[in-house]
């Protein structure tokens with residue numbers, strides 16, 4: 001699965017819009033990924049201009 | 061949620077908030093849903109110039125009246141109070157990748173000497189503007205729902221239903237999709253299938269203090285090229301209205317797996333022909349954006365959903381274009397409800413307005429040539445830009461901006477023929493290639509949300 005590094009993320013919303021499984025949403029102005037919905041397609045990793053989403057090798 | 065609204069608006073940007081204010085003033089029962097908790101917080105990149113003063117744009121001739129502190133839209137027939145900060149700017153300076161040459165659009169010194177009469181426009185606080193729209197909407201009875209992520213939409217009989225990740229359902233006669241450039245509603249309504257996809261733009265930026273640019277009251281605009289892909293990268297350095305001595309810095313361009321715009325931004329600041337501007341600079345805040353580039357939606361309507369602003373336009377409608385369409389959509393819905401025509405015929409005025417002022421008044425492909433012009437590559441672009449030594453008239457209209465530069469280059473074709481026949485050949489063949497083909501590379505490295 002993928003996790004957002006909240007130190008890097010500015011909550012611009014780009015990855016939320018383009019996640020094909022609607023796994024990402026904004027909660028209290030922070031961006032969070034629902035591990036149940038994430039298919040590790042890595043689109044968010046590629047679209048984020050700030051390199052904030054990170055692939056976690058294990059789990060999910 | 062069992063409440064039935066006249067209109068549910070998705071998105072609290074300039075388009076959605078303007079629609080909410082106007083629909084509220086007209087007496088409709090309105091809900092506005094926004095995924096941010098702080099509706100007016102600015103998290104996405106925006107240079108916040110008042111676009112566009114002193115030229116017609118989308119059929120409007122808007123300007124900022126600093127005596128009355130109002131943003132004026134005379135063609136559409138409305139004005140808005142704006143009491144926030146603003147900064148004049150006087151020229152647009154395009155730098156070659158080596159930083160050695162600058163194309164001057166607008167005469168900086170001469171314009172500056174004229175004060176506000178000589179300015180190209182102002183940078184203003186988008187946040188202050190959004191706050192004033194939000195306040196007006198609330199005072200007119202609009203229900204604001206922050207922290208709502210809209211994930212689905214459906215039409216059941218005559219009722220539209222917006223569904224959020226938080227598990228709430230909002231029912232209404234009309235829906236306004238003001239959910240921005242990568243609109244989820246456009247995707248759910250299947251409207252992106254009628255549009256052409258041209259790629260994905262990404263950008264990262266900083267708000268910084270301590271920046272030292274040669275012309276602080278201009279837009280400083282280096283065009284550089286990513287080394288391995290030769291993709292064009294736009295760098296912007298302009299003043300920020302949000303803080304004393306603050307600047308808005310930005311690096312952006314088409315998405316590509318090898319390109320990190322954050323890395324390019326950092327390299328520009330620390331190790332580039334432009335890093336001298338940032339020797340004593342400090343990052344105050346960061347920003348970013350991701351924009352899918354689509355051709356405009358031919359019809360801003362389906363199943364009682366009206367499309368407003370960036371959601372249906374190419375790259376950007378600008379804050380001003382989004383506000384105008386929000387206003388027109390809200391008025392059209394008010395009229396439709398009064399007429400007892402809660403359907404397409406009722407809001408036909410909005411559809412016609414959109415078609416006349418957006419897709420028909422400008423050719424969005426001209427906008428894309430701004431991007432594709434970078435396709436000649438670093439060597440050719442550097443050579444060509446250096447030919448432009450005269451001060452050119454400036455236009456903030458992206459549809460005209462390039463014409464100014466290209467017009468000057470075209471006058472030097474004889475010289476290019478003698479000095480660089482290879483570049484001339486490149487230009488000539490590019491001129492005959494359709495935009496879809498020119499942008500093939502960007503399309504293949506983009507992430508369409510069909």
Ligand SMILES: Cc1cc2nc3c(=O)[nH]c(=O)nc-3n(C[C@H](O)[C@H](O)[C@H](O)COP(=O)(O)OP(=O)(O)OC[C@H]3O[C@@H](n4cnc5c(N)ncnc54)[C@H](O)[C@@H]3O)c2cc1C
Nearest residue numbers: 071073074075095107108109210239240369370378379382
């Ligand atoms: C680099 C850059 C520079 C720019 N410079 C300028 C400039 O100088 N001047 C100018 O006028 N414009 C500029 N723009 C463009 C301007 O920012 C936009 O055109 C404008 O904000 C569009 O307004 P909008 O209301 O249509 O959409 P947005 O402002 O994008 O608002 C959409 C809102 O909807 C919310 N939202 C989206 N999806 C959902 C969902 N599923 N559920 C709930 N809420 C949702 C978002 O959080 C957002 O608040 C710039 C843009 C960029 C990227």
Ligand code: SF4
Nearest residue numbers: 009010012013015048
């Ligand atoms: S694209 Fe990047 S910066 Fe923007 S919200 Fe997603 S993770 Fe955060």
Ligand code: SF4
Nearest residue numbers: 019038039041042044
């Ligand atoms: S990896 Fe793919 S599915 Fe998972 S959050 Fe990112 S975009 Fe969504």
